[in-house]
Amino acid sequence: MALRRTFQVTLALSPLFVAMACVPQNNSQKAAVTDVSAPQPRTATYTCADGGRMTIENLGTSVRVLGADGVSEDLPASPANQHSRFGQEHDAIVIDGREALVMKAGSTPVTCTR
Template sequence: MALSRTFRVTLVHVPLLITVACVSQTNAPATATDSPQPRTATYTCADGTRITIENLGTSVRVLGPDGASEDLPASPANQSSRFGAAHDAIVIDGRDALVMKGGKTPLTCTR
């Protein structure tokens, strides 16, 4: 009798679980729908400065507000969102970029 009841309860719950698994997520993070990093993008940073990041595939070229440029390779080499060399690094996540310069506070920038 107990086995028969377990079987009936399972038959009721399986379609329910399948339906729940098929329901779309409405609270997915915003970055999931963002487009990939464009070839060239200008970012406005939290301190009011603007930088331009040129995506070269296996590296990025960062143009600072003073016109100076710096090339940062992918780190590790198979990455398409993390770039860095020595004490400088950039992490690109959707429309945001976290810019880290040696000896300075990390800076969030948005395109």
């Protein structure tokens, strides 16, 4: 009888335990989140960890990326209401403050800073 009662209480409290696991227990995680509400500059040049350079022109709902080789690529906001994530197909850029994470198909992601 006691085992049945323990099992029933455990089942009843399981959703509570799951919800508690999803909630931050302190404010340290909040401090780690970067404020991306500050607008990005219209045009910025980035130096990448792999030694490359690129220029990103912020067009609002998209960005134009100009590589050191002179090739440019336009990437729309993804999803459309974003101001820091841009991409299409297998290429993407995430802008966070002074850093940009560049992801291209078949390549390791590269961090670039302005």
